Structure formats: structure tokens, C-alpha cells
Amino acid sequence: MTSTAQPLTGSANPAPLPGYAERHTLHWKRNLAVSVFGSFTTLVSLSMLLPFLPIYVRQLGVTTDAAVIQWSGIAFGATFLGTAVTAPLWGRLADRFGRKPMLIRAAVGMAVVMSLIGVAHTVHELVALRLIAGLVGGYASAATVMVGTQAPKDRAGWALGILSTGALAGSLVGPLVGGFLPGWIGIRGTFFAGGAMIAVAALCTIFFVKEDFHPADRQRARAGQGTAASGRREHAIVIATLLLVAMMVLLANMSIEPIITIYIGSLGVAPDHLARTAGIVMACSAVGSMLTAARLGALADRIGSWNVIVACLVLTGIAMIPQAFVTEWWQLAALRMVMGMTLAGILPAVAKLIRNAVGERSTGTMLGYLQSAQFSGQVLGPVLGGQIAVHLGLHSTFFATGGLLIASAGLAALARTRAA
Template structure:
């Protein structure tokens, strides 16, 4: 009996715990967004250029660490089991989150955020566990539920970060986040079940000639990985410095963190509203068409964000942008699963996660540098141009390479 069959009785309960754990860890990771520039100021920097740049570096450090170690944790999960990886991520993040609340200077903040990324990755580990345990006929639904938990965490996190510091202080907010992650760790230890036989499940599978077939599809895969990176880059290019931008729109200093939380949450809310619908649209009209259309629309929506005069205008535009961004990742995953052989799907989806985390690193860095040296409104203009360029690349790849791989973007492709 293989791993999936042995763990079939446990997948529903494991899914519930993983949704809760993904939600809480992402709330804790994103709740600092509204007050991150304020925390950097508390730690010793007052000049706007310094605050903008160090906020971007501190925010991106976590995702840089995760992008580096995600493939490693995936290999260890195959060797030692999925549950140990969940426990490692939850406990590690709870400890590091507490230490961030004790940071003495910006260097401590950046290093601890980097460590959080290196040892974290609860949501990624959840995808590996649920994806390998759930019955094939329910895989799409289960992973969709798991994705909703992660998106909800991204939505609630900035809202929590906008209000909680007023009650417990900025440093106290990190301790609250650590306590919530600790609850997720306890739930994982006590409730998640896994029947893992290291001698069987941890053995290496032999490769076959199908790997050579996959090599001919690397132009398609590479374009999709770059596009996945652009999805997160577009969303994250302004978020670490959005509090500063809102200040330029006339919002009072005491209200900046709260308003920034609302604006940031608008993007995640828009994605939650349209993700399922755009995923179904990709099934009907093809993943390439959805990807190209969403990239162009998102690029266009970036432009007016550079010229808003009120914070609520920015919130509305970020919400609309979240709606168009939501169609990209489901369509990308659909195309990737159809472009590779079944035994290589996990490996390529691992690269997909690394690409997304890389976007979360590059986006804040680009936004921070452009905002500091050229003005905040240029961040929107450059990001919009990159999205339209990416749409053109996808159109060229579609016309040049699409059709050769069997099963790519067709109704018969693996779901």
C-alpha cells in the first residue's frame, strides 16, 4: 500500500489543521506591513530614504530565506515525512517571531526576518502534505480550500497590524503573533496524523525516458515560473512602503498604520472574490488566455495608482488589481501540471513556490530602491510596464511553443 492509500483516512482532519496553520502563520508574517516603517523608525532611522530602504530589506528578507530553503525542506519531507516539516516550521516561526519583538536595531530585525524565512514555510509544507494525501478526484477542491486559508491570512494580517499595535504596542504585536503560531504548532503536533514509512516512502524513485520529454518543454516552464514571480512582485512592490505613500496623501500620522492595513487588505480581498471564477474561466478558454489578459489588466490598473489623491482611491484600485492578479497563479499551475510528466510535477511545483517567493523578495527591493531615489509614484509605473512586458513574453511563448507538449492546457490535462 502506497503513502496516499495509507493516509487516506487522515486527509480531511489534516486539511483542517493545515488551513488553520497556514492562516495563522501568514497573519503573523503580514501583520507587520502597516507598521514596519514605524518600527524601523523606532529602531533608529528617521530619514525617509533610510526608512523606505530598510523597510523593504526587512520585509523581503523572510521571503528570500524561504526561496532558498523551500527545495531543501521539500526533499527532507520526502525523506522523513511531511508532519515533521510542519512542526519544524511552526515552532521555528513562533520562536523567531518572539525574538523580533525584542530586536535592538535594524540589523537584528533583518537577520531575524531572514531566519524566519529559512526555517519557516508552513504553508508550503501544507501544500506538500495535502497534495500527497488527498484523493485525486478531490485534489483541486482540497488545495483550493488550503489556498483560501492562505489568502485569508494575507487579508487579515494587515488589518490586524493596523489595529493591534494601538492596544499592545508594536513590540507586543509580535508576541501576540508568536502565541497564535504556537497554538498552530500545538494543533499540528496533537491532531495531524501521518503514516510514513521511511524505508518505502523515503526511497528514491528511478527516472525514466519521460524526463527527456520534459526537457523539451522548459521554455514554457521557464516563462510560467517568471510569470509566477511577477505576480508576487507586482503585489509586493509597493506594500512595504505603502505607509509612507499614504502619508503623502494627507493621512494623519496616528492613522497611517490603520489606513495602510485597510489598503493592503483590499488586494487580498479582491483575490479571494475572483480566484475561483478565474480558475474556472481558465478551464473554459485556456490558461494562456487568462494569464495574458490578467497581466495586461493588472499592468493597466497599476498606472492610476501613481496619481491618486485620496487613500480610498488607492484602496479601490488595489482591490481591482487583486481581482485581476487572482487568475494568474491557478492558470499557471494548470499549465505547469499539463506541461510535465506526473512524476516530475512535485519538483516543478517546488520551483514554482521558489519563483513566487523570489517575487516577494524582488518586489520590495525594487519598490524600495525606486521609491527612495525616483519617487514613490514611479514604483507603480515601472511595475505596470514590467507586467505588460511579461504579457508580451507569454504571448510569444504561446505562439512559439504551445501545442508541442501533449496535454498542455487541455481539458484532459492532469487536474
């Protein structure tokens, strides 16, 4: 007598495992909300030291003004450098072990390191800890990987736009918090407060983020390695173009950083108002991006990500050019806000295209490379902008970055035809 019953694990045609996004239909919006909160708090904590960083560097034993400026720049850029180096690694581990563990790792690591910065004794310890914060942190990067893979494909642009808004808000609010908090609890106490904020984000991630990640996801990734390799070769130019575009976005936004105060001074702003005015102008691009990031992400869902990328690159490049001809600081601020509004649609659309290009097998890895490209642009932008200003003049910075953005639009248009 032959039994007709078969164990489920040995059935000839086992039911296929639902895709990663399909398994998170009920949870992706809540996970998005936690990710927005976590990205906001971590970016607040990382950027709030901007107003008092030179003061802290001086307290750590640096005496001359030139050395204070130099070490402040090194300490600030160290975090972005560290994140650029390790983002692909964390993305790859997210593909292997799940997205939630990477969020928890980033939040806990940053909470510990941020608190340790408050007990640094030398400027070398400060730089080392800022570098470690970038190496072990990257909550916003990990959140991009999770949201980019959990959100439904037809809502991914909107979701990534919302996430981008939270990160931008954190970068905007951080310096404001850093301007007031040290007066109340001291500089070292401010770092402890930052660590506590990130610890709250870590707890929210642990208890409220839901992820359904199975070892079968890894097995399916291994089974599809050959297909993935051929797909990467087929789409290599397209993906390289998307990474280049992402780098150019941050490069263009940060290129004015080294010259902003000098340029505003040339517009007739009084010396005692320069720092405040420069802060307002620099914040305007973030405000503009916050206003349009979610809307442009939703637009990419409707009309296509490539269309949004090409249009936003052209408009951003055009918005850069008039900045070289302003005669009042408020004109520069208005143009920077317009630039931020057009800039905001690019990165969510790029992330969505990368997700769709590689599928679930290596989405985390590729989104990690995307984060690395963005932070590379954030590091290279001030360097390139400063060098152009020194050798070709202040106004040339706007012409050069505007031209690079328009050239990137042309490259993206060519890549669009190849991806079609």
C-alpha cells in the same frame, strides 16, 4: 514436494503501491483545513509587525528617520529572501521524508524564532531573526506542497485556491492585528503572542494532519530518476515559463509598494490621512483575491489551467493600465480590487500544472521552486517599481508592470502549445 505458498515480499508480481494522492482520499480535506488554518496564523504573525516595525526599529537604537526606513525595509524583506532561498530544499526533503514533517518543522521553527524576535536587543539581531524565520519557516510553502500532492487531480485547483485564500486572509488580517495588539500587550508581547499562535498551528498539525508516506515512495522516485530527467528536459521550457509567470504575479502586485503613499498624495489626499488610505488601497488587492481564488481554482479544474492562466494574465495586465489615470483614491482602490480578483486564479493553476507535469517523483521539489519564484517576485517587485518610478515617473510603473503581465500571457500561450 514443492510448496505453492510464497512470501508476500518475494512474490513475482507484488501489488503496486497506490499513489500518494490515492492513499489520502479520506484525509486530504481535513489536511487542507489544517493547512489553511496554519497558513492563516503564520501569515498573520509574519505580517502583523508592519504597522509598528519602524517603532520597534527605533526602540532598538536606530535614531535617524532615514536609517529607520532603511532598516525597516531590510528587516521586512529578510524573511521573504530567506524563504526564497530555502523553499526548493524543503520541497526536496518533502519528497524524501514526507510532507507532514516539513509542516511541523516550519511551524515549530517559526514559533521559536517569532518569540525570540520579542527579546531582540539590536536591529542587527532583528534582521538576523527575520532572515532565520524565512530560512527555517515557510509553513504556507510546505502546505502548498502537501495540498498540491494530496488533493485529487480534478480538485487540485480548487484546493490550492482555498489554501491561497487562507494565506491571503492572514496577510490581510495581520496588519490589522498589529495595529491594535501592541497597545494592549506591548510590542514585545505582540511577538510572543504571534509565536503562541504559530505554536497552536504546530499542535494542530502534529495531532490532526494524517499522512501515509512510505519508504517505497523514495524507492519509486529513485527507480524513475531516468524517466524524470528526460521528462524535465522535455518540459523544461514549460516549467520555466510557469515559474516566470509565478514570479511576475507577485512582482506586479508588489511593484506599487514603494510609490503607493506618494501616488495617493498626488491624488489630493490630506497628509494626515495618507497612511490609512494607503493601507486601504494596498488591502484591496488581497480582498479581491480572497473573493475569487477558490472559484478560479475550481474553474481551472473545469476548463483547463492554461486557459485560466492566459486569461487572468491578460485581464490583470489590462487592469493595471487604468491605475495610471485615476483622479481619486477610491478609483485606485477599486481597480486594485479588480486586479486582485483576476490575479487570484494564476498561482493555483500554475501549481496544479507543475504537479501534473512532474508527477509524484519530484512534486515537492518543483513546488518548492515555485514558492521560491513567488518570493523572488515579492522581493524584486518593490525594487523594480521604485526604480521605474524614479527614472520614468510614477505612472510608468503601472504601464511597465501591465506590459510585463501581458507579455507573460503571450509567453504562457506559447508554452501551452508546447505542452499540448
